[in-house]
Amino acid sequence: MAQKPSIPKGTRDFTPAEMARRNYIFDTIRSVFHLFGFQQIETPAMENLSTLMGKYGEEGDKLLFKTLNSGDFLRGVDMQTIEAGDCPKLAAQLCEKGLRYDLTVPFARFVVMHRNELTFPFKRFQIQPVWRADRPQKGRYREFYQCDADVIGSDSLINEIELLQLIDEVFKKLKVNISIKLNNRKVLAGIAELIGAPEKIVDITVAIDKIDKIGLDNVKAELKERGLSDEAIDKITPIITLDGSNEERLEKLEALLSESATGLKGVEELRFVMKGTNQLGLKSKLELDVSLARGLNYYTGTIIEVKAQDVEIGSITGGGRYDNLTGVFGLPGVSGVGISFGADRIYDVLNALNLYPADITGSAKVMFTNFGPAEAAKSLEIIKLLRQAGISAEIYPEASKMKKQMGRADTLGIPFVAIIGETELANGTVTLKDMTSGEQSELSPENLIAKLK
Numbered sequence: 471m472a473q474k475p476s477i478p479k480g481t482r483d484f485t486p487a488e489m490a491r492r493n494y495i496f497d498t499i500r501s502v503f504h505l506f507g508f509q510q511i512e513t514p515a516m517e518n519l520s521t522l523m524g525k526y527g528e529e530g531d532k533l534l535f536k537t538l539n540s541g542d543f544l545r546g547v548d549m550q551t552i553e554a555g556d557c558p559k560l561a562a563q564l565c566e567k568g569l570r571y572d573l574t575v576p577f578a579r580f581v582v583m584h585r586n587e588l589t590f591p592f593k594r595f596q597i598q599p600v601w602r603a604d605r606p607q608k609g610r611y612r613e614f615y616q617c618d619a620d621v622i623g624s625d626s627l628i629n630e631i632e633l634l635q636l637i638d639e640v641f642k643k644l645k646v647n648i649s650i651k652l653n654n655r656k657v658l659a660g661i662a663e664l665i666g667a668p669e670k671i672v673d674i675t676v677a678i679d680k681i682d683k684i685g686l687d688n689v690k691a692e693l694k695e696r697g698l699s700d701e702a703i704d705k706i707t708p709i710i711t712l713d714g715s716n717e718e719r720l721e722k723l724e725a726l727l728s729e730s731a732t733g734l735k736g737v738e739e740l741r742f743v744m745k746g747t748n749q750l751g752l753k754s755k756l757e758l759d760v761s762l763a764r765g766l767n768y769y770t771g772t773i774i775e776v777k778a779q780d781v782e783i784g785s786i787t788g789g790g791r792y793d794n795l796t797g798v799f800g801l802p803g804v805s806g807v808g809i810s811f812g813a814d815r816i817y818d819v820l821n822a823l824n825l826y827p828a829d830i831t832g833s834a835k836v837m838f839t840n841f842g843p844a845e846a847a848k849s850l851e852i853i854k855l856l857r858q859a860g861i862s863a864e865i866y867p868e869a870s871k872m873k874k875q876m877g878r879a880d881t882l883g884i885p886f887v888a889i890i891g892e893t894e895l896a897n898g899t900v901t902l903k904d905m906t907s908g909e910q911s912e913l914s915p916e917n918l919i920a921k922l923k
Contacts, residue, residue, distance in 0.1 A: 480604070480612025486832030494830055495644070495816055496597055499617045502640045506632065508595040508619050513576040515599070516567045525575045525768055525798070527672060533602045536565035569601035573618040574768070574808060575795070581622055582799040590623030610784065611814055620808030622796075627739060629807045630772045630791065631746040637776060637787055637809060638752045644816070645825050647779040648786070649755040653762040654740050655769045655790070657723065660733015661709055664726070665702035673697065675763035678710050682761070686711065710761040716744055719758045739771060755779075768792045774809060778819045786815045829885070834862040836886040836922060837879045840869045845890045852888070852900060852915050861922045879905060886922065
């Protein structure tokens, strides 16, 4: 008996109807990227592991999908390493390549390799799948699409303001109510300085980034496990639990970090971005959240995270400022800031709230029936005219019973059926049936085009 086919956990197939919905999301995001002056690029699905490793922190490195070397992948491998079961060391010997974890690190590599061809500041967007060896759960997949926009080669905080406007415009078009959370990595570095443990910045950020998921008490427990003293945790707590308006939070933060030049610089940057954004106005809610860390080592300034307000799901967009990313590839001193839309989570949100336009289908706008060779030949002539006019059209391939042909159009959600029978063939016309109202009208090919347009 043939084995029942399956796909890996954390991956999905998409039907034509589902793809029509996904393409609505991609097309909406792409249109806003173009509106804000971003240019599209693509990078390979696989990158050298030397490009990927060490860019996402210890947790991120564990989630990289690594691919075995081609051919005799065991050649040159230390057999003692195999016997010892040293997986990290073994993976380094067996694998030279891996699937990309995100689009930002490959983009940094792209910039370094193509720097002589680019005009800076370079505004790029990229819509491609990424892979993470994570535990699949609701809203979390092993293969998913990201839609990234980055500005590289500019230190200006105007770029952050522009990206917040871009986020707001995308979700306004998608009709999703969101809240945008904002923080700054320098503020987090200032917190580490304040407690006299700057070397603990990664431990602090990894822990406090989980506050929404596990709660304050569990964050405190994790900070203690990571080697922070009770005194240090007591100093951190009032900072990551700030309340009041955004301006009140900024004032409190400024006072709490008064002895940290790095922290105060972060507060200054936050104030500039929030003031500039408020002057332009946002439909979305903008909130300063000092617990926001994003958990990625390459952020150095602004940190952005977006949550849907009407659906319980993780972050649907995130990003931030990175000043040092291209430096590891031999191009120091190039600052960048970017955001990434999680298309798969956005898809889940739109499904949960049924926010798609009513006319979205994965099918043609009109299907022609088929009653025989002569009728089919005439239908194909008119279908060619429709397609030249930009109207999607198809023909039922066999001369089958009318009920069967109509059933197909109805099942696929095709809004119109065009009928050419003996009468229409003699008159040089087409009978057009509206599948929603049931209304029929006999039209010339020219009037048919005008009606369907």
